[in-house]
Amino acid sequence: MTDVIDDNRFGDYRAKELLGEGTTTRTWAAEQVSVGRMVLLEELKESAAGERAYFLADVRAKAAVEHPLVGSIYEAFTEGELCFYTEELLPGKTLEKRLEEGETFDPPNFVHILRCIAEANEYHEAHGTGTSSFDSGSVFVDDQGVVRIKNLAVAGGRIPDHSLRDILKLGSELEPMLKLNRPGGTRCLTLLSWMRGEGVPKPLEWNEIRDYCEQIEQQLTEPSGMEAPPTAAIRPMKGKRNNILFAGGAVLFLALLAFFLTSKGKKEQVAGVREASWVAVEGGLFISEGGLRFRTGPFEISSTEVTIGEYAQFLEALEIVEEENRTIYDHGEQPTVKAGHKPDDWKMLYETAQKKGIWGEHEVTIDSPVVGVDWWDAYAYAKWKKGFLPNLEQWMAALLAKTKAPSKIPVSDWLPVSENDLDRTTDGLLGLAGSVAEWTSEPRPNPSNPLGESLWVIAGGSYLQPAEGANTRGWVNDRSMRRPDLGFRICREAE
Structure with a gap:
């Protein structure tokens, strides 16, 4: 509706154009006369x-929203029969309008828009803000690609299915706006299908959508130092979802997707234990996001944390040797009261992993990172593998080697290690931000108490203690400590 109004005043505002009318309200494009700016004016009809x-x-719910992507509320007015509020008139055109005009977006622009949508909705979730139905008409994009979101907040708090409602709708509405046969197009298309709940137990959540959009954006804008294109995936939550590999090449991706669908999303049946791969880290000067400067020499580090299956091989090897020789891998300071290197509840954990069962509400397999190990266990395993535990500087060097913003690596759950893990560095190291925290080899002073005693360092976040993700550090004085979210990875000399 586009009726032109010559002089329809609402206090300081002059209505210019009627944009829409509902059962109880009218929406106007109006001018705030005193400052000469255009606003959106929502009027409550006298009949309502x-x-x-x-x-x-x-209106109060809308005014409480403070997010740079979401339109701002200017003021509300109620006096006599007059009741209205004004809000920011967002620039550009809605996605709904652009779709009507036949406009489409390249994958980089498309995934940027989708990430902005996810970030705005994450804000509403975090603040418990209820919203009216979100659709393509709620998103404005100007000619410079700036994205703004209509303020859809409503009173009464957030209902659990608000996000599900909007994700399902957008998964369908946005697909015609994506230019296919462009780099990243297949990944975006599959992301939309996941939002619709296709091929997965349930649609994605806003934080997963945002994480995956960031990964696609990074892949499309920043060349990787890897020999093959980096992969990306939405990380399943607590073992309830299935993984899918998004490879850089469309042919490879489609082949993997076909396999995924025909196998109904079940994890690949791998015979035996997966072999860990190694990532080379060049020596040199490193600077952390917090400004810490340090140097390391070259070394290689395992791309994944040591798994239950790998650790089982170690225990089986110890069983084979004569009892008096089973301590050959022990550290010289290991307490004499410590007998063997079996983790907490090892028998039950290993049997559950072999059956791909549930352990502590998590689906575990022999490819899940081993947990419940103390420092002495980790040291002995590394020595058995002719390697060593990384010290803190080596661990951080591996994290920083080719990853510009470690703090943005998404925290993963405790799940079987997989090359399509979103919790990954540019070099392909998995699980540094989440999964399980990791023992390091040597004590270090805590920066918050530089004059205090040097303690043993646990590096990285975990599924139980995500803290600061890949930048998480913990200091303990007990090398015999065991936790259900604590494991390790190993290093070896550079070849």
Whole structure:
């Protein structure tokens, strides 16, 4: 509706154009006369005076939203029969309008828009803000690609299915706006299908959508130092979802997707234990995100944490040798009261992993990172493998080697290690931000108490203690400590 109004005043505002009309409200493009700016004015109809309390409650909910992507509320006015509020008139055109005009977006622009949508909705989730239905008409994009979101907040708090409602709808509505046969197009298309719940137990959540969009954006804008294109995937939550590999090449991706669908998403049946791969780290000067400067020499580090299957091989090897020789891999300071290197509840954990069962609400396999190990166990395993535990500087060097923003690596759950893990560095190291925390080899002083005693360092976040993700550090004085979210990875000399 586009009726032109010559002089329809609402206090300081002059209505210019009627943009829409509902059962209880009218929406105007209006000019705020005193400052000469255009605003959006929402008027409560006189015939709906009985809805005034609900109308103003929604206005208060909108005014409480403070997010740079979401339109701002300017003021509300109620006096006599007049009741209205004004808000920011967002620039550009809605995605709905652009779709009507036949406009489409290249994958980099498309995934940027989708990430902005996810970030705005994450904000609403975090603040418990209820919203009216979100669709392509709620998103404005100007000619410079700047994205803004209509303020859809409503009174009454957030209902659990608000996000599900909007994700399902957008998964369908946005697909015609994507230019296919462009780099990243296949990944974006599959992301939309996941949002619709296709091929997965349930649709994605907003934080997963945002994480995956960031990964695609990084892949499309930053060349990787890897020999093959980096992979990306939405990380399943607590073993309830299935993995899918998004490879750089469309042919490879489609082949893997076909396999995934025909196998109904079940994890690949791998005979035996997967072999760990190694990532070379060149020596040199490193600077952490917090400004810490340090140097290391060259070395190689395992791309994944040591798994249950790998650790089982170690224990089986110890069983084979004569009892008096089973301590040959022990550290010289290991307490004499420590007998063997079996983790907490090892028998039950290993049997559950072999059956691909549930352990502590998590699906575990022999490819899940081993947990419940103390420092002495980790040291002995590394020595058995003719390697060593990384010290803190080596661990951080591996994290920083080719990854520009370690703090942005998504935290993963405790799940079987997989090359399509979103919790990965540019070099392909998995699980540094989440999965399980990791023992390091030597004590270091805590920067918060530089004059204090040097303690043993646990590096990285975990599924139980995500803290600062890959930048998480912990200091303990007990090398015999065991936790259900604590494991390790190993290093070896550079070849």
